[in-house]
Amino acid sequence: MIACEKVRFSYPAEAFQLSFDAFSVEKGEAVALIGPSGCGKTTLMNLISGILTPGGGRVTVNGKVVSELAVAARQRFRLGTIGLVPQSFELLDYLTIRENILVPFRVSSQLRLTDEIVARCDDLATRAGIAAHLEKFPRQLSQGERQRAALCRGLVTSPPLLLADEPTGNLDPENQDKIVSLLLGEAARIGSSVLMITHDPLLLPRFARVVDVMELRDTLRNEGGAE
Amino acid sequence: MNGSGVLFLGLRYLQRNRVKTLLLVAAFTLVWLLPAGIGLIVAKVEAQLRARAEGTPLLLGQAGSPLELVFNGLYFTKPQVATLPLREVDAVAETGFAEVIPIYARYSAGGYRIVGTSLDYFDFRRLGVKEGRQLLRLGECVVGAEVAENNGLKPGDAVISTPETLFDLAGVYPLKMTVVGVLAPTASPDDEAIFVDLKTAWIIEGLGHGHEDADKLGDEQKIAPAAPGDSVVRLNASVVEYNEITPGNSDGFHFHGDTADYPVTAAIVIPSDARDRALIKGRFTKAGGLQLISPAAEMDELFATVFSVQRFVLGLLLAIGIATLAIGALVFLLSYRLREEEFRHLRHLGADLATLRALVAFEAGFVILASLLASGVGLALIHFLAPQLIREMMG
Numbered sequence: 001m002i003a004c005e006k007v008r009f010s011y012p013a014e015a016f017q018l019s020f021d022a023f024s025v026e027k028g029e030a031v032a033l034i035g036p037s038g039c040g041k042t043t044l045m046n047l048i049s050g051i052l053t054p055g056g057g058r059v060t061v062n063g064k065v066v067s068e069l070a071v072a073a074r075q076r077f078r079l080g081t082i083g084l085v086p087q088s089f090e091l092l093d094y095l096t097i098r099e100n101i102l103v104p105f106r107v108s109s110q111l112r113l114t115d116e117i118v119a120r121c122d123d124l125a126t127r128a129g130i131a132a133h134l135e136k137f138p139r140q141l142s143q144g145e146r147q148r149a150a151l152c153r154g155l156v157t158s159p160p161l162l163l164a165d166e167p168t169g170n171l172d173p174e175n176q177d178k179i180v181s182l183l184l185g186e187a188a189r190i191g192s193s194v195l196m197i198t199h200d201p202l203l204l205p206r207f208a209r210v211v212d213v214m215e216l217r218d219t220l221r222n223e224g225g226a227e
Numbered sequence: 228m229n230g231s232g233v234l235f236l237g238l239r240y241l242q243r244n245r246v247k248t249l250l251l252v253a254a255f256t257l258v259w260l261l262p263a264g265i266g267l268i269v270a271k272v273e274a275q276l277r278a279r280a281e282g283t284p285l286l287l288g289q290a291g292s293p294l295e296l297v298f299n300g301l302y303f304t305k306p307q308v309a310t311l312p313l314r315e316v317d318a319v320a321e322t323g324f325a326e327v328i329p330i331y332a333r334y335s336a337g338g339y340r341i342v343g344t345s346l347d348y349f350d351f352r353r354l355g356v357k358e359g360r361q362l363l364r365l366g367e368c369v370v371g372a373e374v375a376e377n378n379g380l381k382p383g384d385a386v387i388s389t390p391e392t393l394f395d396l397a398g399v400y401p402l403k404m405t406v407v408g409v410l411a412p413t414a415s416p417d418d419e420a421i422f423v424d425l426k427t428a429w430i431i432e433g434l435g436h437g438h439e440d441a442d443k444l445g446d447e448q449k450i451a452p453a454a455p456g457d458s459v460v461r462l463n464a465s466v467v468e469y470n471e472i473t474p475g476n477s478d479g480f481h482f483h484g485d486t487a488d489y490p491v492t493a494a495i496v497i498p499s500d501a502r503d504r505a506l507i508k509g510r511f512t513k514a515g516g517l518q519l520i521s522p523a524a525e526m527d528e529l530f531a532t533v534f535s536v537q538r539f540v541l542g543l544l545l546a547i548g549i550a551t552l553a554i555g556a557l558v559f560l561l562s563y564r565l566r567e568e569e570f571r572h573l574r575h576l577g578a579d580l581a582t583l584r585a586l587v588a589f590e591a592g593f594v595i596l597a598s599l600l601a602s603g604v605g606l607a608l609i610h611f612l613a614p615q616l617i618r619e620m621m622g
Contacts, residue, residue: 051575072579079577090572094243095236106232107578153576 001027001062001161001193002048008056009047018043020216027160030184030194032204035213041197044213045163048195049082050074062160079108083154083192085164085183089146091138091153098134101125101152111157124152128182144175151179155186162187164196168203180206233582237589247562248594251555255598258548260605262541267606269537271613273530276302279415280522282352284504285496287311287319287327290516294529297522300493302416303332303340310490313425315517317487319496322510324503326351329491331428332420336386336404339374342420343428343491351495354417358382359408365430365480366472368404368423372412380406385471386421388431402431403471414614429489430472430480437472437480559591 002025010017018040025031033041046052047059050066053074059067062081069077078084091100099106101121105113125131128148133141141149147167154162164183168176180196180203187194196207204210241248279301288296289309299308313329320327328351331343346361348354359382362369370380380386384406404423412418429435472480482489496519498504511519570583609616 049575075574075577075579077577082577084575086572086575090575092236092569092572094240099239103236103573104576106235107229107573107576107582108232109229 001025001029002195003060004044004048004057005060006057007047007054007059009043009052009054016040016043018047018217023211023216025161025193025195027193028188028191029209030187030207031196032207032210033195033197033213034199034204034210039213040217041213042165044216045165045195045197048161049084049163050078076108076110079104079157080110081160083157083159083162085151085154085162085167087166087169089138089150091146091149093138096135096137097125097130097141097149098122100138100149101134101156103153104157117156120158121152121156124155124186125149127186128152129178144171144178147171147175147179148182151183155183155190158190158192160192162192162194162196164194166197166199168198168200173202176200176203229582230585233585233589236586237593240586241590241593247558248590251558251594252597252601254551255555255594256601256605258551259598259602262544262548263602263606264609265537265540265544267609268613268616269533271610272617273526273533275614275617276529277523277526280526283495283522284498285325285508285519286522287316287494287496287511287517287519288492290518293518293520293525296493296518296520297525299332300330300495301522303330303342303420306333306335306340306492308492310492311494311517312488313491314487316491316494319494319507319511319519322507324507324510325496325498328495328497329425330493330495331425331491333490333492334388334428334431336388336421337378339371340420341368341388341428341431342422343425344422345425348422348495351497352413352415352417354413355411356408357411359406361408362422362424363407364472364474365424365427365477366402366404367407368421368427369408369410370406370422371410371418371420373418374421375406375409381409382407401470402427425491426482426486427472429482429486432490434484434489435480435482437476555594562590563587 002023004020004023006021007023008017008019016038023044033044035041043052047054048061048066050059050061050069054067057067058065061077064077064081066074066077091097092103095103098118098121101124102113102117105111105117122131122134125134128151130141130145130148130152133145133149138146138149147170151164151167154164162183167183168179171179183196184194184206186192194207198204280297283301286296286300288300289311291309295305295308298305310331310333316327316329319325326347328345328347329343330348332340334341342348349361356369357372358375359369368386370378370386374380378386385403386406388402388404390401404421404427410417410422423431426435430437496507498507508519511517566587570578570586573583573586
């Protein structure tokens with residue numbers, strides 16, 4: 001599902017660099033990304049999703065070389081292939097929870113909003129325990145409920161790949177468990193691969209594989225690479 | 228770009244920020260509407276006033292404000308304009324240089340002006356009777372189209388003049404007049420007037436009156452002669468005065484004194500050619516406390532002043548408009564800054580640049596379009612309400 005080769009990335013005018021030799025995630029695999037703050041976990045996720053493009057190397061997702069796509073094509077690819085679940089929810093405050101979950105269908109010209117999609121949205125919300133809040137606005141919901149809404153939005157397109165950036169970072173243990181269960185359960189149900197950033201060691205046993213980004217960067221360093 | 232998605236998101240954003248949106252639309256509407264509305268009103272006033280003024284060659288009146296004379300003689304407003312005696316009107320007619328039509332527009336009935344005039348007025352203004360017939364006798368009236376429509380009047384109905392002084396026993400008493408005709412509409416002040424014979428107007432004023440025949444009255448209704456040998460019969464207050472002129476009592480109406488001394492507020496003077504016009508103007512301009520004016524020239528003067536004021540006002544509005552647009556642009560800019568995070572979220576989800584640009588433009592586009600639409604509605608309202616506004620403005 002994900003194949004990164006000899007990736008080099010740096011932010012303009014910043015000392016930070018992320019370089020590694022190889023990283024991959026198999027189809028249907030659930031992988032946890034760990035590492036200290038600032039080590040490049042989110043940068044790696046943004047390179048995989050096409051939000052950022054590497055200075056060197058190749059990032060291939062679902063058979064497409066994302067790093068070589070033009071901006072518009074990357075946007076289209078992300079909408080159709082990747083479900084994003086950010087830590088900060090990224091819900092639009094002027095839309096109801098149902099409208100927020102369905103927002104990928106509003107900004108995409110390739111995704112069609114149908115009755116089946118709306119039914120899927122309601123079904124996801126029911127399983128996430130937020131069905132009663134579908135007509136409410138984000139500010140009327142708790143942190144955990146908003147995170148579940150963001151997760152439903154990531155899942156609603158049934159994407160082959162789910163990228164979750166610390167979706168449980170601000171949640172209590174009960175809500176953390178709910179979110180991870182929903183994320184992994186739904187991904188398994190639709191056969192999606194999952195890549196999730198987390199700092200919580202208690203969640204790691206629930207993933208098939210754990211990748212430490214610091215170790216990932218060391219692979220290149222050990223081979224005499226950029227770092 | 229997903230057009231319907233942009234529309235959905237844009238409208239939802241505006242809906243959730245409706246107070247801000249309404250304020251912006253209102254501010255922009257005023258920017259467009261105020262100068263356009265003022266221009267439209269001035270154009271309508273000018274068109275209406277000029278058409279009537281240019282159709283009236285000269286106007287004779289007592290010396291005073293020429294504009295008040297124009298407004299009274301042409302638009303039947305300013306009822307308190309100084310009067311001139313009928314003999315002055317006759318004097319102009321006797322020169323042979325012009326046809327003269329007296330106007331006595333002082334009293335009213337139900338808010339509509341009663342205009343005392345001669346039958347020549349109807350020919351001069353090309354006023355046709357749509358229903359009924361023309362004036363024939365004292366106490367009859369023909370009403371303008373709007374008067375008839377607004378009050379459901381038809382031939383055979385009656386209108387009663389409005390008494391001017393409720394507690395003044397010597398004041399103007401109401402006179403019941405029979406409607407004998409309804410004029411065809413002309414979209415002019417004639418539509419809102421009640422036309423009567425000049426003598427009927429004088430009766431409303433109390434200069435003429437009707438009562439029981441003195442010869443048939445008993446002595447108890449007569450006052451003793453003022454002096455021995457006095458042949459004038461004086462009647463006391465027990466004599467019944469008529470407040471309606473009917474075929475049966477019309478002979479009982481009469482005027483005391485010389486009607487040549489009776490007042491008119493204006494007279495339309497129609498010279499047969501330019502030479503006669505020049506001669507008559509030379510003879511009567513500012514002669515004997517009178518004024519003979521050209522309504523069109525008065526309108527030129529009036530609108531020269533109006534336009535200079537309008538230019539000044541439009542200049543001020545331009546400055547206010549530029550300031551409002553600048554503030555509006557600032558609001559849009561700040562709105563964009565506030566929404567940067569939202570646009571970043573959408574970009575992360577996969578929204579393309581065209582979609583994001585369309586979302587940014589939607590708010591400004593909606594406000595501008597909605598304000599233009601509201602301005603259009605405002606201008607249409609001004610267009611339809613202009614006649615009423617003009618009437619109110621002219622008093």
